[in-house]
Amino acid sequence: MQSLTFPADQSVKNLFGDEPELESYGPIALIVHQLDPPLAERINHQLASRRRALAKLNPEILQIPGYVRNDYRIRVDLSRFSSGEGKARVIDTVRGHDVFILTDVLNYGTSYKRYGVDVSMTPDEHFLDLTRLILCTRDSATRIHVIMPFLYEGRRYRKSDRESLDCGAMLRSLFGLGIDNFITFDAHDSRVANAVPRSNFESFPTSYQSIRTILRTVPDLRVDRDHMMIVSPDEANISRSIFYASAMKVPLGIFYHRRDFKYVDDVLAQTTSMTYLGDSVKGKDIILVADLLDSGNDFINCASALKMRGANRVICTASFAQFTEGIAQLRQAWENGIIERVFSTDMAYRPPEVLSSPWYTDIPMADDLALLISALNHDASLSRLMAPAKRIDALLKSLGHKDDTARRQLSFDDLEKQN
Structure with missing residues (x-):
């Protein structure tokens, strides 16, 4: 795995603008089975690095059950019968946890045997597995957040003639199952949030x-x-x-x-x-x-x-x-x-x-995903993460001297310096 470091010896302040900083909503449980394994590993590494850094500054954090861990990932089993029907089982407990389900519906690198033939997973199958994971955890988890970087059916955000309005129906289905937050990145058209006006839908830019x-x-x-x-x-x-x-x-x-x-x-x-x-x-x-x-x-x-x-x-x-x-x-x-x-x-x-x-x-986006997960776990404001204009301006101004920050990916400490 590519080494991703966190400036643990530097000051780690509240980056989200909430004073005082809000308390954690509960221990984090990451369900990342549907992600590409290297990305899942990097997200967990960045999240653990950030919390270890916070614990060095505030040792009392270590008294919070489950706040500092080496691994926040929860084991799950997503398997299929030979007919293609699927089933899901959460192996580790999520009772009282703040559950984050990260899914990549474009992950055709996973496959299964159907009638003896290896077939790759389709976006439709990944989405159904997501709904199964929600059903497995909804009864015991404190909250459930779905992070779907590529918005499933995002190109079907409006209806013409006799077409299906798939994206809006998908969002209504997930919130109907009881999820608390839905996060995506660069939605094809973020106005699809109009399908769930009373629910928390956020589309983050990658600019x-x-x-x-x-x-x-x-x-x-x-x-x-x-x-x-x-x-x-x-x-x-x-x-x-x-x-x-x-x-x-x-x-x-x-x-x-x-x-x-x-x-x-x-x-x-x-x-x-x-x-x-x-x-x-x-x-x-x-x-x-x-x-x-x-x-x-x-x-x-x-x-x-x-x-x-x-x-x-x-x-x-x-x-x-x-x-x-x-x-x-x-x-x-x-x-x-x-x-x-x-x-x-x-x-x-x-x-x-x-x-x-x-x-x-x-x-690279693992650092940003880890920061987003940490913010949601504290119910912190996401405004600074959703408005990149100031960071872009600071980046362009730094081109003259090309400091170390300009050569590597965004880190948690960068946000502190630029805000």
């Missing part, structure tokens, strides 16, 4: 972590209006790209789909073409910003169009990467100089072939 990792990995990027632009690859990511461009104080460009209608053999036909709207990209480094890399074709098409317009380097960043059609096309685009590098968070499963690719870089 700060993305910008930090990009600037650390590509240190010769010049963040100014003359040398960089942010470009949205489609209409759905315009608001996200506007925030990046505003925070970094660089121009914005947009790709949108132009739809033309004409009659062909007395039948009205629609043709769609991708059109660029924005300033000249000639000689500039471009960052394409999206919430999801599906097959990667949209990124490749946009990058090709930008290179034809004279763009220098094209960097792609997405909150989550699926690579549904493999990595051959993206690898070819990198070899041809169309795409410089692809960035994505480590909160969704990435196969080994992606992690070993020279053109791919993870955006």
Whole structure:
């Protein structure tokens, strides 16, 4: 496991703005069986490191049952019958615990035998396993928090014609089972929270972590209006790209789909073409910003169009990467100089072939997930974690001297210094 350190010898103050600091709601129980194991290990490591640091400053914390542990993970058994039906069992007790269930519905790296054939787990199956875990723990846990980094059915956030409104139905189902909080990251459209107006739904941005990792990995990027632009690859990511461009104080460009209608053999036909709207990209480094890399074709098409317009380097960043059609096309685009590098968070499963690719870089999020879990356990305000603009501004101002903070991922102590 990659070593993740916590500045335990430095001051650890209340980072969430609550004075006095609120008490813990109970011992933390992490259910991370559905996550990629390395991510689960890093989250537990960061959480344990933070609490050991707090215990050094406040020894009385050690008297709180279950507050300081080496391992907060709870053992569970998610198994399936050979027919494909599933079942869940929580092995360790969660009575009186503050339960956090972390799930990655994109984790196709897990598989099971169905009628003697190995099949990978689908998002639908992961979601049903999540509901089983809630049913196993609801009767004895103090509270249940669901942290689902990639929002299941997030692209089905609105209804058109005779389509199903899956995301809203999913949220209502989970809150109907009795969960207390639902946390996701970079929801495709956070207005899906309107489906559960009386419940606690939060969508956290990953913009700060993305910008930090990009600037650390590509240190010769010049963040100014003359040398960089942010470009949205489609209409759905315009608001996200506007925030990046505003925070970094660089121009914005947009790709949108132009739809033309004409009659062909007395039948009205629609043709769609991708059109660029924005300033000249000639000689500039471009960052394409999206919430999801599906097959990667949209990124490749946009990058090709930008290179034809004279763009220098094209960097792609997405909150989550699926690579549904493999990595051959993206690898070819990198070899041809169309795409410089692809960035994505480590909160969704990435196969080994992606992690070993020279053109791919993870955006580490374990530190932030551990901090979020600690905040929820104390019922602390989440405002500072949800508003990254100040941290981005501080990061850009620090580029001149490139201190140690600018070279590594966000740590708990960083938030204290920047606020």
